[in-house]
Amino acid sequence: MLSTLDVDIRPGAGIGMFEIGSSLWSVIDMLRGLQHIFPQVDVKYDPDSSATTPVILHLRPHFDLLFSGYHQRLHTICLKKLRDPYPPVSLRYKDTLLSSAEDTLVKVLVSRTFGPTYPGDDLRYPGLWFSFEEDAIGEGFKGASPHPDDRKQEVRRIFVSQKSHDGEERDALDEVTECSIMDGDVVRAVVKVHDGLLLYRHPSTTDPLHVRIGETTAQDLNIDLGPPPRVHYKEDDRMTIHSPNQSRNADRSSHYFYNYFQHGIDFLISGETHIVLKIILHTNVPGSPLFQRYKRCPWELEGKPEDDEDDSPPRMHFYDKFETISHFLCPRDPPPSMLLDRTDEEDDITLPSSTTRLYGYDGVILEVTEASQVVAVILF
Template sequence: MRYGNSTIGGPSTLATFVAVYALFGPTFPGIYDKERGIYALFYPGLSFEFPIPDQYTDCCHDGEVALPLEFSDGTTPVTCRVSIYDKSSDKKVGVGKLMDRASVPPLAPGSLYMEEVHVKLGKELYFTVGGQHMSFGASPQDVWTEIGRPCGIHPKQVDQMVIHSASDLRPKTTLCGDYFYNYFTRGFDILFDGETHKAKKFVLHTNYPGHADFNSYIKCNFVISVGEGETEANRGGNKITPSTNWEQVKEVLGECGPAAIQTQGSTSNPFGSTYVYGYKDVAFEVMKNGHIATITLFQS
């Protein structure tokens, strides 16, 4: 953390109680939580929490602590949590107040962050903020016109799944002229056919920790409604979102065949392999903890 011209925290500068107090200056006595063994020190807009060893809990009663807090053996506790929040007086947070209500700052009008993307399997994506429709078979020009310039363009050098394709009559070679449009800031990729230059797949990312692509994309806030109509699906709860785990997906779509195992090698992905399960028009990449990593949309 940087405050003014100084940095605190990390391996080079531990955020001890004494260091925090020296950097941010005097403040009111904090609050000691006996059940958790945590002493919280508050400043306008942020707070620091410090674990207190059992042998020193007697010196941490509210209003009786001499600041900065140092123990009798000359040591001082190290920060275990930093919270940053709205310091407005009507939020009941700030100097000497418990954080019983902290609101998320409102998004700017038209912001695309966490925009809902409604999926019609085998047909199209619908972006709810901008009102754009993106269908299979769209050209690169269509995509640029509807959702703007991609963050990156990545050629697909190897098609490892071509051997499983029964409908592709082209020679079975791993060399591939297909290419991706990467929209990292919106959480998805579009795969174009290298010969026809038409969109043939959409890859939507959940950005869950424990996946090789974590923090490369923001979360795509997709909604897949399953049923005869979207209204019926929403009423019946037959929806799949980034928060839906694999067991819940099977409750909505039913059981499927065995998984294909996908791995990028232990060197590039220390979390190990993932499992790809296929249904009509959609494939789910599932991590070992049962969370969805990506969904790939295509036309069967």
């Protein structure tokens, strides 16, 4: 017999192990360790607008998780098929058992537990609502037919989303507002070409962190961002063949990367001086070769201010198309590109479009998909 999936409801906050405001990267990373509970995870998105499309994770048969399009934050959790026994679900709210393999959740129990609410086809509370209609696109197990006694109507789906501050119902395409689970995460990364990076982090009261190429040290990064999840010593020197100064590349074998997967950023650090040499920012575009290796870094490319008093210089964003960003960096035609296939060394990975192109500009390299989406920015 399959073990019971025991979860609790937290209106406006989450269900079970899923917390509103969590990043897509962290949730999928967590699911990798829960394959015995969720053996099948389907990722759904709009391929025509993959950089800004909301993403849905289907965890069959019980969960649908909706993530916002720009910051890829968990927006809405749907729990369904409460009576599907594969696996069985036990659902609680505080000290009250709402549903189990033996107990069916019905309308009158919801009213007794959560109190009165406004009339309608569903029972809606702040950050929580109960639906009595079957999932239109559901498949497999079907619950019992509607009960003739309205009080005995069976709950088919439960939704949890962020509570609205103004009392209005939140739109499914809205971004998630700042909450405690985001603390420490990057909310904006402002790229200053030939200088470095300004990192703005949650909570919004945190001072921005300025990482400078040629000045910031590995020790600085450890103090400000904490130890990186991985330190990777540079082994791939294939790009040095394109360098005009081969003598400067002699000591590259000692360089190493600080990989901050949870921020979507890599730092290449000198093996001799331990100073930052390059910065790589990842966009985490669904369907691209690097999807889910890094959390999305919401980068902005800053242009030159019009004068010394200009405090709002022009910027390009991670969701802008390559042609627009290229013209922003260089008004002339795009430079020649190099073809990169990140699946060359991955025999078990197949993607509809596995190749990207590298375009070099003064101080910046862009990695671009066939759909003109910039999936990585390299600063040097």
